[in-house]
Amino acid sequence: MQNMVLTTTEQLQALFRSEAQNLINDLVTQLELNKETDTIPSVKEASEFTGLAVQTIYQYVNENRIPFFRVGRKLQFSKKELRAWQQAKRPDVMKIVVNNLISK
Numbered sequence: 001m002q003n004m005v006l007t008t009t010e011q012l013q014a015l016f017r018s019e020a021q022n023l024i025n026d027l028v029t030q031l032e033l034n035k036e037t038d039t040i041p042s043v044k045e046a047s048e049f050t051g052l053a054v055q056t057i058y059q060y061v062n063e064n065r066i067p068f069f070r071v072g073r074k075l076q077f078s079k080k081e082l083r084a085w086q087q088a089k090r091p092d093v094m095k096i097v098v099n100n101l102i103s104k
Contacts, residue, residue, distance in 0.1 A: 049079065
């Protein structure tokens, strides 16, 4: 910031408003960038990200078993939500593996 001499309350208020608006604009820009990098814009990319087949992704969407959202008619996914979903499902996979080993 430059060295300034403010002579009125109005000038000080204008300076604060300007700086506050700049901070808000910076935060909005950062949030938009974070959202863009977190979004998976297609079922194919969600399939690659999760390791599930495209058909499985569609099945899970129809059954509301996977986190997703729609932009118009297009399905999209959040990487953070998919990671959390995978972490939550991981114990189920371990149970299946253990049960398969026990049953052999």
